[in-house]
Amino acid sequence: xxxxxxxxxxxxxxxxxxVALVCTYPFLYIFFLSISxxxxxxxxxxxxxxxxxxxxxxxxILTNSNLGIFRGLLNSGIYTVVGTIVALMITYxxxxxxxxxxxxxxxxxxxxxxxxxxxEAGIIPAYIVLNKLGFVDNWLVMIIPNAINVQxxxxxxxxxxxxxxxxxxxxxxxxxxxxxxxxRVFLAISKPILATIGVFYAVFIWNQYLMPLIYLQSPNLxxxxxxxxxxxxxxxxxxxxxRTIIQNGVMLNPGNLKAAAIFVAMMPIVLVYPFVQKYFxxxxxxxxxx
Amino acid sequence: MITSEMxxxxxxxxxxxxxxxxxxxxxxxxMLLPGLISLVLFKLAPLGGMIIAFQDFxxxxxxxxxxxxxxxxxxxIFEDPYIWTLVKNTVLLAFYSLLFTFxxxxxxxxxLNEVRVRWIKGSVQSLSFLPYFISSAVMVSIxxxxxxxxxxxxxxxxxxxxxxxxxxxxxxxxxxxxxxxLQVWQTFGYSAIVxxxxxxxxxxxxxxxxSLDGASRFQQMLHITLPSLKPTIxxxxxxxxxxxxxxxxxRILLMYNQxxxxxxxxxxxxxxxxxxxxxxxxxxxxxxxxxxLKSVVAYxxxxxxxxxxxxxSDTRLF
Numbered sequence: 001x002x003x004x005x006x007x008x009x010x011x012x013x014x015x016x017x018x019v020a021l022v023c024t025y026p027f028l029y030i031f032f033l034s035i036s037x038x039x040x041x042x043x044x045x046x047x048x049x050x051x052x053x054x055x056x057x058x059x060x061i062l063t064n065s066n067l068g069i070f071r072g073l074l075n076s077g078i079y080t081v082v083g084t085i086v087a088l089m090i091t092y093x094x095x096x097x098x099x100x101x102x103x104x105x106x107x108x109x110x111x112x113x114x115x116x117x118x119x120e121a122g123i124i125p126a127y128i129v130l131n132k133l134g135f136v137d138n139w140l141v142m143i144i145p146n147a148i149n150v151q152x153x154x155x156x157x158x159x160x161x162x163x164x165x166x167x168x169x170x171x172x173x174x175x176x177x178x179x180x181x182x183x184r185v186f187l188a189i190s191k192p193i194l195a196t197i198g199v200f201y202a203v204f205i206w207n208q209y210l211m212p213l214i215y216l217q218s219p220n221l222x223x224x225x226x227x228x229x230x231x232x233x234x235x236x237x238x239x240x241x242x243r244t245i246i247q248n249g250v251m252l253n254p255g256n257l258k259a260a261a262i263f264v265a266m267m268p269i270v271l272v273y274p275f276v277q278k279y280f281x282x283x284x285x286x287x288x289x290x
Numbered sequence: 291m292i293t294s295e296m297x298x299x300x301x302x303x304x305x306x307x308x309x310x311x312x313x314x315x316x317x318x319x320x321m322l323l324p325g326l327i328s329l330v331l332f333k334l335a336p337l338g339g340m341i342i343a344f345q346d347f348x349x350x351x352x353x354x355x356x357x358x359x360x361x362x363x364x365x366x367i368f369e370d371p372y373i374w375t376l377v378k379n380t381v382l383l384a385f386y387s388l389l390f391t392f393x394x395x396x397x398x399x400x401x402l403n404e405v406r407v408r409w410i411k412g413s414v415q416s417l418s419f420l421p422y423f424i425s426s427a428v429m430v431s432i433x434x435x436x437x438x439x440x441x442x443x444x445x446x447x448x449x450x451x452x453x454x455x456x457x458x459x460x461x462x463x464x465x466x467x468x469x470x471x472l473q474v475w476q477t478f479g480y481s482a483i484v485x486x487x488x489x490x491x492x493x494x495x496x497x498x499x500x501s502l503d504g505a506s507r508f509q510q511m512l513h514i515t516l517p518s519l520k521p522t523i524x525x526x527x528x529x530x531x532x533x534x535x536x537x538x539x540x541r542i543l544l545m546y547n548q549x550x551x552x553x554x555x556x557x558x559x560x561x562x563x564x565x566x567x568x569x570x571x572x573x574x575x576x577x578x579x580x581x582x583l584k585s586v587v588a589y590x591x592x593x594x595x596x597x598x599x600x601x602x603s604d605t606r607l608f
Contacts, residue, residue, distance in 0.1 A: 008507050012404055019398070020417040023475055026432050027420075029443065033435070044446055094325030097318050104311065109322075109329065116333035119589045122581035124565045124574050125339030126332075128353065133331065145332045148325060178317040207425035209540040214566055225427040229544055232431040255441050262435070266428045273423070277416055280423065281483060 027266070034058065034260040038244060038253035056250040057260035067231065067241060069261055072224035076206055077268070079142040079223065083205040088198050090147045092190070095156035096182050101165075110157070117150035127214060141215040142205060142223070149204070152197040159193045160186065192282070199279045206268060224265045232258045343579035349572075356575075363579035372560075373580070380556040384534045386466050387473045392530060394474055395481035396523065400511055402482065403489045415486070418479025429472055430544040434459060437468070462553040465546065469554075472541060481526075488522040489515060525599050532595030535588040557584045 032050040033041060040051035061069045098106045126145075135141040163186070171181045187194075212223040231241050242254035273280075312319065343363055345356040367373055398418070405411040421429065436443050437458035445455050458464045492515065500510050539558045546554035557580060564577035 006507060012401055013407065013410055016401055016405060016414045020414040023421060024417050026436060030432055030435065090324045090328060093321045097322040100318055102315060103318060112329060116337060118592050120585050121336035121340055122578065122585060123562060124578045124581060125336040128339050129335045148328045203423050209427050225425050228427045228431055233434055233544060262428055262431045266424050269423050273420060
């Protein structure tokens with residue numbers, strides 16, 4: 001019935017492909033800059049394709065430890081992996097208990113979580129509390145305080161609320177205790193929801209800017225996002241961190257090096273994107289509330 | 291013979307009931323402990339910390355030792371002419387964002403819905419929401435690279451047409467445009483997903499009878515697809531209006547500099563500077579007072595619009 005290809009179809013498809021290209025092009029452009037040689041960049045030859053492709057810029061920014069880029073990547077990676085695991089465990093356990101009907105006051109606890117989500121205390125009171133608790137210049141600030149995201153807690157609890165109560169009753173009859181019921185029965189059927197919120201926690205931690213900016217002071221604790229701000233944005237055109245250099249016979253200019261720094265900061269997300277995008281999509285759908 | 295059933299059970303006091311409850315649920319309660327600690331320390335304690343808005347807080351004396359000054363900070367807010375610049379900037383920035391980020395995903399979703407070639411549909415959609423997952427630091431860095439006056443691609447193109455160099459990141463007049471541009475780029479694909487899901491729920495037989503009646507694809511899009519999105523559009527609009535005080539703090543902190551404060555400085559960035567970037571003494575109490583006012587207004591807006599949205603749908607938003 002709808003097999004006929006009309007002019008509308010052709011225009012529409014072309015237009016949408018163009019839209020996709022336009023919103024992807026800046027990423028590609030940065031990538032092209034990062035693998036081209038400095039001379040071609042300076043003469044404005046790199047627009048749609050890289051010129052004289054090489055990986056010298058990456059080698060330079062990753063091996064020059066005084067730039068702190070490698071350190072930043074490593075830190076961000078550690079915070080992301082550890083933070084996601086901790087967040088998943090605490091969020092899941094809390095959601096699980098709060099979805100058990102026998103727990104008294106669970107409605108009050110959930111309401112308090114929701115209230116703190118809608119009514120924001122702001123960054124200053126949070127800083128005063130976390131400072132007292134010793135989180136200033138402590139890498140655990142990237143792990144512990146945000147281990148429960150209220151939105152993800154609601155999503156997980158709603159999922160668990162929808163599971164049949166017979167699951168718990170049957171396991172209880174078999175003599176399992178509450179922890180075993182959660183870890184052996186419920187965890188297995190919660191894998192899709194855990195994958196979804198896990199992916200979102202990971203992206204959230206990797207992309208964090210304000211937290212590390214406020215709390216982490218030591219350069220060797222700093223994340224790649226804050227390093228990026230210092231190396232690429234703050235310095236502007238009068239850059240002192242990056243200079244034109246010649247490495248292994250290839251000329252590298254600040255434009256090259258900045259592009260490489262930008263690209264490594266987004267690379268982990270781009271690399272895992274094809275594999276986890278179905279979870280992204282699912283998360284957007286169930287999370288499109290507030 | 292059945293006397294045991296006759297003997298009156300000892301009256302259970304609340305203490306013994308409490309103990310039985312604790313005993314039968316001890317594992318569950320233990321599992322709740324990390325969540326409870328997290329609620330108290332990281333969510334409720336900062337709320338309590340807002341009391342410093344009524345104090346002359348000094349980090350040296352702590353929250354309990356600092357003297358109360360009543361509403362002095364709030365009085366200062368209303369006497370400070372700069373506050374109105376901040377409110378104006380915050381609301382204008384959110385308003386312009388809404389003006390562009392609201393219709394674009396709807397149009398995009400409508401057009402994407404008409405695509406019959408599956409690989410085009412799939413890849414266009416995947417690419418469209420990739421920017422949502424890229425950090426603000428990366429997005430702003432890319433913007434800087436593209437808009438740089440000396441080496442940026444955009445000024446390069448302007449120069450080829452004989453036009454003057456524009457200092458995009460340093461001119462107050464460009465800040466809102468840059469901010470909204472980033473916002474649209476980063477969120478249109480993400481926001482479209484909700485509409486695409488709503489479209490999947492439309493009964494295909496409606497389209498079939500419409501095309502039998504001779505309606506073109508474009509007409510079907512305007513007269514069937516778009517009207518059936520009405521409830522979703524209404525809810526999304528209400529949510530967006532409720533969040534009008536929410537700006538992307540990360541993005542502004544990364545984008546702004548002193549030369550564009552007159553358009554870029556918003557309530558949250560001002561609060562940030564009062565506490566963390568002031569050259570003198572950090573003004574924790576005044577900053578918290580400013581933030582408290584903003585939080586109250588934002589809370590009323592979100593709760594109010596949430597109530598409103600329940601009129602449009604059966605599902606509460608939270």
